[in-house]
Amino acid sequence: MRRWGAGRGLLPTLNHLIALEATARLGSFRAAAEEMSLTQGAVAQQVRALEKEFDCPLFDRLPRGLSANRQGREYITRLRLALGIIDEATRELLHRDTPDEAGRLIVSTTSTFASRWLIPRLPEFSRANPDIAVMIDACDTARPLSGKGCVDMAIRWGAPPFAESHARFLLPASSIPVCAPALLSNSKALSPDNLDELPLISDSHKNWQRWFESCGRPGVKISGPVFSQTSHAIEAAEQGMGVALVPWLFVEAALHAGTLVHALNNQLQLDTDAGFYIMTAQPSGPESACGRVIDWLLAQGRAIEPAGP
Amino acid sequence: MRRWGAGRGLLPTLNHLIALEATARLGSFRAAAEEMSLTQGAVAQQVRALEKEFDCPLFDRLPRGLSANRQGREYITRLRLALGIIDEATRELLHRDTPDEAGRLIVSTTSTFASRWLIPRLPEFSRANPDIAVMIDACDTARPLSGKGCVDMAIRWGAPPFAESHARFLLPASSIPVCAPALLSNSKALSPDNLDELPLISDSHKNWQRWFESCGRPGVKISGPVFSQTSHAIEAAEQGMGVALVPWLFVEAALHAGTLVHALNNQLQLDTDAGFYIMTAQPSGPESACGRVIDWLLAQGRAIEPAGP
DNA sequence: CAAAGACAGTAGGAAAACTACAGGATGAGA
DNA sequence: TCTCATCCTGTAGTTTTCCTACTGTCTTTG
Structure with missing residues (x-):
């Protein structure tokens, strides 16, 4: 009997378990031995070894074969489940398509x-x-x-x-508010105090609420297009649909290319831990x-x- | 690699799997060998043998130990599940209280x-x-x-x-209608045609409906005490609460002792397959x-x- | 640059597994 | 009733596997 893990676990000789399972399934050492391409004696020895290891008989010896007793049935049922898991994992590993x-x-x-x-x-x-x-x-x-x-x-x-x-x-x-340059051209200077006059594009991260809170304006009503993905919010901003508050690193290229600009002239960003x-x-x-x-x-x-x- | 069952299954050398699991858990052959009270070489050989059996590496070799690759992680996670099942079954078998x-x-x-x-x-x-x-x-x-x-x-x-x-x-x-002898003493002769004038005791098997159907009287309304267990219906019949239709073998002793009698004088029984x-x-x-x-x-x-x- | 620590690989001995065969018990069939 | 066939039990003896001990190589670390 082998210890396992931090000593909490106990595992029998695993190779013997295959003989145990086959014997229980086929009802005799002989049939199990034939399936496993072994002699009858080899299978019998393996099962006997397990019974000795457990100090507990697992089969009733009949004149014509064997029949698992209650402990045996209980054990073997669970054993089959475990072997099935290993078998499935092994076959998927072997027949991996790539x-x-x-x-x-x-x-x-x-x-x-x-x-x-x-x-x-x-x-x-x-x-x-x-x-x-x-x-x-x-x-x-x-x-x-x-x-x-x-x-x-x-x-x-x-x-x-x-x-x-x-x-x-x-x-x-860190997130920053960005929008298409056209949105800024013909209007007054933007600040946290009047930014909500423009449409505010939201994604699923609810950044705008936290941003206005950090500007000292909690409870500002966020109105504007809503997208589940941040990338869609960015694309909407590029189309001039409003101001998006998005991680700076996602719009670095767009800022560089000029398709987006910082709505507040690089003043404010939302820092998070x-x-x-x-x-x-x-x-x-x-x-x-x-x-x-x-x-x-x-x-x-x-x-x-x-x-x- | 060992065939399993009707050849559908494939199982690796199961004893080697313990070394595989320990190596993955502890991140090095050396640590696994220490846990298993073996030498580093033995564990390394077992794992190498498995990788060769699978024709697929399971670990990335690092300068300071090993790290399971994707196939290895996938396989070992499922392996742990299987070993856990065997471990649990084994411990329950060993520590059986009786x-x-x-x-x-x-x-x-x-x-x-x-x-x-x-x-x-x-x-x-x-x-x-x-x-x-x-x-x-x-x-x-x-x-x-x-x-x-x-x-x-x-x-x-x-x-x-x-x-x-x-x-x-x-x-x-086979079920027969039985009741307490007192229920029959002061009344006219009973027959399938008038049996439903007495209270009919039911259990959860709904025998009365089928019994009246087999007597050529479908749709008779069954009224009387209802019990979930047949034994309770028999006890109720013994108390004179009505007629119960119950398997003959359960009331054999009571018929013999005279605490119950056949309500129709041994005429009719409900035979089922x-x-x-x-x-x-x-x-x-x-x-x-x-x-x-x-x-x-x-x-x-x-x-x-x-x-x- | 040397020491320490890890894995890879190999040869040989130790342990295990397997085969082969004898023995005993039971059921089937003549 | 007797024999044969079948199956399990048990025990050598052989084969195979497994483990150890050791060397070689690589990499990190002081």
């Missing part, structure tokens, strides 16, 4: 972060690292970092501490594919920060 | 069958088989014959075929405790039948 999956790295992030920050920078990475194929899984609900359907890393907005994962800070999430973090199941070394992607991401993040407002 | 459980046999049946048929006959069996302790688990919902909390056999009312279990016919379930069956997970040999109980039950059933109406 044989080159080893060099493929799946990054889960939001649609907005992917289109506004990650994808524009990705070609450079791929040129420098042709052996790593980065796949972006844009999904607004978080994907698991371990288990079935897991991803290699996730880039998510949030604040520490993060349970069950290893997180590294990537980028701050939250930011964008890279999350992985465990720390990765700098030489692994995952580690190389993380290092590159962090370098990109450092490169962009000093140019901020 | 060491003499091997000689204890749990029979699941209904409260009525237990009190009206089984318990009266049980002392005789126990005298003849002092080594078998029969425990009766009276429960109106069926208990499983395998898995956690399973019972050794169940005696249940029903008709073949029974899925997922081995059934042997024990007793017919259903009956009482002994159900076990698998056939048991005549020498096993389970087999001896079954043989005795069947003998009791045969002994009672010829004396029937």
Whole structure:
């Protein structure tokens, strides 16, 4: 009997369990031995060894085979469940449809972060690292970092501490109010006191409320177009539909290109303690594919920060 | 890689999986080896063997330990689940609180069958088989014959075929109308045509409707006391509350003792294709405790039948 | 630049698993 | 009733697997 984990667990000789299961299913050592391509004696020894390990008989010996007793039935039913899980996991591992999956790295992030920050920078990475194929899984609900359907890393907005994962800070999430330049041309100077006279574009983060609160104007009524995704809010602002309050890093390129301008002439931004973090199941070394992607991401993040407002 | 079941399944060398799990959890061969009281090389070989078996790396090799890659994380998460199930089943098997459980046999049946048929006959069996302790688990919902909390056999009312279990016919379930003798003394002769003038005691089996239908009187309104358990209906009949339509075998003793009489002078009974069956997970040999109980039950059933109406 | 710590790989001994065969019990069939 | 067939039990002896011990290589660290 083998200890497991921190000594709390107990596991029998696992290889013997296959013989146990087959014997229970087929009702005799002989039939089980035939299925397993072994001799009858080998199977009998394995099962006897388990019964001795447990100090508890699992079968009634009949003149014509065996029949599991109550403890045996109870144990074997649960054993089948466990073996089925291992079997399923093993077959999926063997019959994985993409044989080159080893060099493929799946990054889960939001649609907005992917289109506004990650994808524009990705070609450079791929040129420098042709052996790593980065796949972006844009999904607004978080994907698991371990288990079935897991991803290699996730880039998510949030604040520490993060349970069950290893997180590294990537980028701050300071938001600024932006709009199309045309919206400002023929009107008076804007300030926190009169900004709400323009349409205020909202996304699902409810930033405007906190922004007005930090300006000393709590309870301002937010009216204007509403989008679930930040990227849609940005596009609406570019179309002149109003003022959007969005993370600065998502509109850096648009500000540079002139399709968006800071609505308050770089005066105010909404600082939060939250930011964008890279999350992985465990720390990765700098030489692994995952580690190389993380290092590159962090370098990109450092490169962009000093140019901020 | 081992085939499993009818060849559909595939299982790796199960003993190696413990090393795999520990390595993933502790992040290095060395730490895993220490936990398992082995050398670093042994653990490394086991994990390498698995990776070769799967033809798929499960870990990224870091300069300072290892880190599971995506396939590894996915596999190990599911592996932990399976090992946890085996561990739990094993610990419950080892720490079972009743060491003499091997000689204890749990029979699941209904409260009525237990009190009206089984318990009266049980002392005789126990005298003849002092080594078998029969425990009766009276429960109106069926208990499983395998898995956690399973019972050794169940005696249940029903008709073949029974899925997922081995059934042997024990007793017919023919029902007869019975009542207290006092109920008949000062009244005219009863027949199916006027029986419904007396209170009709019902249990949850809705026998009266079918009984009147088989007498050519469908749609008769059933009025009288209603009980969920047949035994309570019998007790009510004994108290003179009305006529109960119950399996003959439950009132055999009462008819003999005179506390109940056949309401129609042995004329009519309700025959159904259903009956009482002994159900076990698998056939048991005549020498096993389970087999001896079954043989005795069947003998009791045969002994009672010829004396029937 | 050297020391420490980790994994990779290999040879040989230790342990286990498996086979083969003898023995005993039970049921089927002549 | 007797024999045969079938199945489990148990025990050597052999084969295979597993584990250890050790060397080599790489990387971090002081």
